Amino acid sequence: MTDALLVAGGGEAVAGDGQAWPGGGAAVAGGAGAGGELLLHADLHNHTRLSDGDGWAEEAFASMRAAGLDVAAITDHAYGISEPAKTIDDEGWRRIGKLADAADEPGAFVAVRGFEWSSTSLGHMNVWGGERWVEPLPLVSDGVPSGSAIADEGPADGPAAVLAFHDWLAAGDELVGFNHPGREPGRFGMFRYDPRLAERLVALEMFNRDEDYLFEGVDAGVSPLVACLDAGWRVGLAGVTDEHRGGWGFHDGLGRTGLWAPERSRGGVRAAMLRRRMFATRERGLRVDARLGGVAMGATQRLDRINADKSGYVRIEVDFFAPDDWVGHPLRLQVLQRGEPVPAIVAEFEFRVVNRTLSFPVRIDDDAGDWVVLRITDPGRAADARAARLEGYRSAGLAVAYLSPFFVSR
Template sequence: MSDALLVAGDGVARGPELLHADLHNHTLLSDGAGAPEAAFASMRAAGLDVAAVTDHAFGPSEPNKTIDDEAWRRLGKCADTADEPGAFVAVRGFEWSSPTLGHINVWGGDRYVHPQGPRVPAVLAFYDWLAAGAELAGFNHPGREPGRFGLFRYDPRLADRLVTLELFNREQDYLFEGVDAGAASPLVTCLDAGWRVGLIGVTDEHREGWGSHPDLGRTGLWAPSRDRAGVRAALLGRRAFATRERGLRVDATLGGVPMGGRAAAGEVAEFVLDFGAPPDWTGHTLRLQVLQSGSPLPAVVAECDFAVGRPVTLRARLDAGDWAVLRITDPGRPADPRAADFPGYRSAGRSVAYLSPFFISPGG
């Protein structure tokens, strides 16, 4: 596009440590296969630095697929046994699971709760419950369930603690969820509703062999330490990226502000991307896009191709709302079929990574 300029960058100051994470998994404690003790061991053996088991908390309509008090205690014991600060981070969580309203992961607390019915008041009751504690939470496979969390009903009490949106879940790219049926992208709906979420990828694994199955979602976290406190800090800072590829290093700044932060954007904003990958990616051409609010998909306000192996700078005019998301794609691989009617997406090919948003303030 005319506003795109590709030049050599100076790199990005990322913070102390990149942790490879999977924050959404299931076991026989709800509707998955295999024991939670095996899940943590399997994910560590697969090379993950951070692993969460988040078995379902369904309502009364799913009595055989939900955790109870005994399962919750067992999961906590498993996570505490597997957790090794400085080496491997094991997290207990649960997935608040409404078949009509959506699923929300909750991490870092000593309590859990089941949905209280199929309608929007159940989301509001859950928000009341969440506001009374200190847990972190995130929207799962957004848009898969028709209620979409009460159309992403915003609650300012949870602005700091509802911290993630899954854009890769299993092998699916949720940027495109529902757009082929006329719905807005969940990314647009969520961010335009006021939520300030980081973007993550997860396996949502229900099989054994956690962490070992290829081409499923995963998360990169830029954390100050390799322990639960460091993971919490990374999530609170929205210092995360979503991918389905292994071994990526991805970060970016906008005017010196890291992804996940609040940045002032002048007439032309300058993004600096730092993208690292395994040796077999070297020299491969990818595409960097700047996304802002649009309908039904975000507007592509700038884009450029780049060769893997060096930082790049992309300049863009940010006129479409108060957030911007960097998307990396591979034009040499087929785009999601749901992108067929959207040239800016169809020609960009397969999604490689989504970086957490920059939240834009006027001026600069």
């Protein structure tokens, strides 16, 4: 059972309009983001001919900047032995670094070097901002002949390749994210948790290209969002194009990430990702942020501090600002907590876009895990086909945005 409320006229306004910034960013006038946070529009997952993309790496950053992005990354594949024709090498890695340094312009445009650790069985993970790269430890299922000295499985508690990758990551300071989660059957060693990486494993892709990964693999298991958060990872939620075709940044309807950053620079982007101050969308020009009991999305807070009156209800404030042609359009806000095979919808609210901060009361289930995720949908557009048998998701329509979780301690 969910709480439901039709918010006529957009609900309670608690903050004013944002102030426009050049290059697609925005400053928040009050509430979360006050104190100078900028909204940076980002695409952190792109490919070139240095691995299996169609476009030249020399054109990628300029294309994304011309398309209005504030932050862009090239993350070509590191497959190693399993896909030797589709992987970067040392020279490719150096080229990406030189191109990123040449394109980076603090205050105007942020260019990031990364790579995509790519196992055909365990999954793919982006690694951003470091000076190193590494190939996956090959598995039998990744193309190493049976009988190889490298075993398919390591200790009983996880695949050897995941353990080796975690060891490699623990020796550096790169930021890391889970890509198109659940697409590969190994699911990153079933989202094996490693406390050494808890701070720097910062992202889970919810939109990859035009796909909604909430529903990936639910016929055979649980949603990747549930599996990841219940494993203990404290990730922000991202949208990416995973572009392979060239024309980076110009294809509509594909994932992108909003980052609330202290400044438009590599340091500002890193700070935003470490704080999980991010949201996933497939729509251009959206500005989305939220607070739960006054606490910003991505943060951790004790439940008794956001629910001091013990009523069981907490105030959710949502900043949803969109281009003028969205004004008046009906949308739905879903409040998600732990559930199987998909998150439980513990509250649901309908509202119309009015470009003001909206406020909703919601009851948080003390027994439904230690995270809360906000999902915004458009009931006027058809839901993901995989939601057809999932009550509450089918009627909610197409997902517009996922906000990074609120993490609740007790």
